[in-house]
Amino acid sequence: MGPDGGPGDDGDGPPHRLELERADGSGTTTVTARAAETVLEAAERADTHIPFGCRTGACATCTAELLSGTVEHRREPRALKPRHREAGYVLTCIAVPTADCRLRVGSDVAGELTENPWR
Amino acid sequence: MNSTGHDSGTEHAHHDHDHDHEGPGYTTPQAAIEESEPEELAYVMGLYVGTDIDAPDFLAVVDLDPDSATYAEVVDRVEMPNRGDELHHFGWNACSSSCHVGGLERRHLVIPGQRSSRIHVVDTKDRRDPELEQIIEPEEVFEEDLSAPHTVHCIPGGQIVLSMLGDPDGELPGGFLELDESDFSIDGRWDPPGEIEMNYDFWYQPRRNVMVSTEWAAPETYYPGFDLDDVEAGKYGRQLHIWNWEEKTVEQTIDLGEEGMIPLEVRFLHSPVSTHGFVGAALSSNVFNFHQVETTPGDGPGRYAAEKVIDIEAREHEDWDMPVPGLVTDLLVSMDDRYLFFSNWLHGDVRMYDVSDPMNPRFVDRIWAGGHFGPDHPIEGERKVVGGPQMLQLSLDGERLYWTTSLFSSWDEQFYPEEGELGSVMLKADVDPRRGSMTLDEEFLVDFGEMPAGPARAHEIRWPDGDCTSDVWQ
Numbered sequence: 001m002g003p004d005g006g007p008g009d010d011g012d013g014p015p016h017r018l019e020l021e022r023a024d025g026s027g028t029t030t031v032t033a034r035a036a037e038t039v040l041e042a043a044e045r046a047d048t049h050i051p052f053g054c055r056t057g058a059c060a061t062c063t064a065e066l067l068s069g070t071v072e073h074r075r076e077p078r079a080l081k082p083r084h085r086e087a088g089y090v091l092t093c094i095a096v097p098t099a100d101c102r103l104r105v106g107s108d109v110a111g112e113l114t115e116n117p118w119r
Numbered sequence: 120m121n122s123t124g125h126d127s128g129t130e131h132a133h134h135d136h137d138h139d140h141e142g143p144g145y146t147t148p149q150a151a152i153e154e155s156e157p158e159e160l161a162y163v164m165g166l167y168v169g170t171d172i173d174a175p176d177f178l179a180v181v182d183l184d185p186d187s188a189t190y191a192e193v194v195d196r197v198e199m200p201n202r203g204d205e206l207h208h209f210g211w212n213a214c215s216s217s218c219h220v221g222g223l224e225r226r227h228l229v230i231p232g233q234r235s236s237r238i239h240v241v242d243t244k245d246r247r248d249p250e251l252e253q254i255i256e257p258e259e260v261f262e263e264d265l266s267a268p269h270t271v272h273c274i275p276g277g278q279i280v281l282s283m284l285g286d287p288d289g290e291l292p293g294g295f296l297e298l299d300e301s302d303f304s305i306d307g308r309w310d311p312p313g314e315i316e317m318n319y320d321f322w323y324q325p326r327r328n329v330m331v332s333t334e335w336a337a338p339e340t341y342y343p344g345f346d347l348d349d350v351e352a353g354k355y356g357r358q359l360h361i362w363n364w365e366e367k368t369v370e371q372t373i374d375l376g377e378e379g380m381i382p383l384e385v386r387f388l389h390s391p392v393s394t395h396g397f398v399g400a401a402l403s404s405n406v407f408n409f410h411q412v413e414t415t416p417g418d419g420p421g422r423y424a425a426e427k428v429i430d431i432e433a434r435e436h437e438d439w440d441m442p443v444p445g446l447v448t449d450l451l452v453s454m455d456d457r458y459l460f461f462s463n464w465l466h467g468d469v470r471m472y473d474v475s476d477p478m479n480p481r482f483v484d485r486i487w488a489g490g491h492f493g494p495d496h497p498i499e500g501e502r503k504v505v506g507g508p509q510m511l512q513l514s515l516d517g518e519r520l521y522w523t524t525s526l527f528s529s530w531d532e533q534f535y536p537e538e539g540e541l542g543s544v545m546l547k548a549d550v551d552p553r554r555g556s557m558t559l560d561e562e563f564l565v566d567f568g569e570m571p572a573g574p575a576r577a578h579e580i581r582w583p584d585g586d587c588t589s590d591v592w593q
Contacts, residue, residue: 022171024171026171049171049173049202051168051169051170051171051203052202052203053168053169053203053205053234053235053342054203054234054235054236054266054289054338054342055203055235055257056266056287056288056289057289058266058285058288058289058290058338058339058342059234059289059338059339059342059343059529060342060343060344060529061168061169061203061234061342061528061529063343078288078289078290078339079289079339079342079343106171107169107170107171107532107539108171110169110343110344110529110532111344111529111532111533111536113343113344114343114344114345114346114529114533115533116533116534117345117346117347117441118439118440118441118442118443118444119438119439119440119441
C-alpha cells in the first residue's frame with residue numbers, strides 16, 4: 001500500500017492524515033487512519049461522526065467526495081455507479097486511504113448521487 | 120388482551136378446529152373488532168440514519184389517549200445501540216395465528232435495521248416503557264446468506280419469519296429468515312434457497328396453505344435512491360410469488376407487467392378462509408386484487424390470478440417536467456374486510472375504498488395532507504407537513520386511521536428534501552365506517568421534528584394489541 005513505510009508502518013503501510021470537510025459548511029475535522037483502516041473506521045476511532053448504513057458498500061449512505069489523495073476500496077463499491085466513481089465519489093465504509101486525503105463528508109453528499117427523475 | 124373465545128358467527132363457522140383459545144390475540148377478526156379497547160399508545164419507528172444528526176434510530180412510544188396530558192406526543196424513546204440501522208418495518212413475536220400455543224404473549228417487538236441487517240428485540244411488558252432486550256448482529260444474519268430484513272410476521276407455532284431482500288453483499292437473491300420465538304435465535308432460512316430473486320413484503324393465509332410475496336429490488340439498487348435507469352435496466356420488481364405455505368416453495372409467479380411496477384405492500388383479507396387480497400404497485404401507481412381462481416390436486420394453494428382494480432392517474436405539476444405518479448406506497452384492509460385504505464405518497468392523499476366486492480373497489484373518500492398536491496398545512500396553525508401520507512395503521516374497530524410521512528431515508532431526500540430538516544409528522548383521520556367517510560382530526564399531530572437529538576423521520580406504526588397489518592388468523 002504505502003510506498004515508503006515510515007513511523008507506524010506495520011507492514012501494510014503508514015498512517016494517513018484525513019481531512020474531513022463537512023458538506024454542510026460546519027467545519028473540517030482531521031483524523032488519522034491507521035494502516036489498512038477505512039475512512040469510516042478512522043473517523044469512528046476519533047469519535048467523529050460521519051453517516052453510514054450497511055458497512056458493506058451497498059447502500060451509499062456513507063458516500064464522500066475525494067477532494068485530494070487516493071483510496072482503495074476493500075471490495076467492489078456496488079452502490080456507486082461508474083459515473084459516480086468517475087466523478088470522485090467514494091464509500092467511506094470500505095475506502096482505505098493510500099495517501100493523505102481530503103474528503104467532503106456528510107449526508108448531503110449521498111444525496112448528490114440521485115435526483116428527482118421527474119423534475 | 121386475550122379474548123373470551125366466543126364464536127362470532129360466520130367468521131368462525133368454518134373454523135375446522137374449534138378449540139380452547141390459549142395463545143395470544145383474538146379468536147377471530149370480528150372478536151378483535153368487538154373486544155378491543157381503543158388504542159392508547161402506538162409504537163412508531165423514528166429515524167436518523169443518513170442524516171448528519173449523530174444519534175441512533177429509535178422506537179417511539181406515542182400517546183394516543185385523548186384524555187392524557189401528553190396526547191399526541193412522543194412520551195418515550197428506546198434508542199438502539201448503533202447508528203446506521205434504518206429501522207423500517209417491524210413486527211410482533213406472536214399474533215392471532217399462534218392461537219393454539221399457550222404461554223405465548225404478544226410482547227416482544229422484532230425490529231430490523233433495513234440498512235444494517237441488525238435485528239433488535241424489544242420487550243414491551245411495560246407498554247409505556249419498553250426495553251431493548253436482545254440483538255442479532257449483522258454477521259449472524261449474513262451467515263444465512265441473507266441481508267436487508269424487511270417484513271416481520273409471527274407464524275403459527277411460535278416462530279417468526281422475516282423477508283430478507285438481499286444476500287450479504289446487498290445483491291440478489293433475497294429470501295426468508297426464521298427466528299425461534301423462545302430465545303430469538305436464528306433458526307436458519309425459512310425457504311429453500313433459489314425460490315425467488317427479489318423480495319419485499321409477504322402475507323400468509325395458513326388455512327389456505329398460501330403465502331404471497333412481492334418485489335422491490337436488490338438492496339444495492341434501492342439503498343442509494345431511486346434511479347429511472349435502474350427501472351429501464353429491469354432492476355425493479357413487478358412479480359407476485361404464490362407460495363405453498365407448508366412446503367415453503369413457490370408454486371406460481373405472476374408477472375404484473377408494466378402496470379404492476381414495484382409491487383410493495385401485500386394484504387390478504389383478514390377472514391382466514393378468504394383467498395382475496397390486495398397489493399399496491401408503487402411505481403405504476405395501481406392497486407391489484409389477487410385471488411384463487413382454481414384449486415389444484417392435493418392441498419397446494421391452487422392457481423391465483425391478479426387484476427388491476429384501481430388506477431391512479433399521474434398528474435401534471437407546474438414545477439415538474441413529467442407527470443407526477445401517485446406512488447402507492449402503503450395499503451391496508453380494515454379488520455371487517457370492508458374497506459381498503461392506501462396512500463399516494465407523491466400526490467399527498469390517503470384514499471378509502473369500499474371493497475365489499477373485492478374485485479370492484481368503490482371509491483368512497485380521501486384526505487389531502489402534504490405531498491406535492493395537498494395542503495402544506497393541512498391543520499391550520501400547525502407546522503408545515505413535508506412528505507405525503509405513507510405508512511398507515513387503522514384501529515381494530517376501523518374508526519381511526521393514522522399515518523406517517525417518511526418512506527425510506529434516501530428516497531425521502533430525493534423527493535422531499537425538506538423532510539430531513541423539518542422531520543416527519545404523524546396524522547390521524549376519524550373514520551365513519553357506516554357512512555364510508557374520513558375527516559382529518561385537527562387536534563392530532565405528532566411532531567417528529569421536535570425530538571431531543573433533532574428532527575427525525577417517522578415510519579411504521581404498531582399497536583400493542585395487534586393491528587390491521589400484523590395479525591393473521593389460523
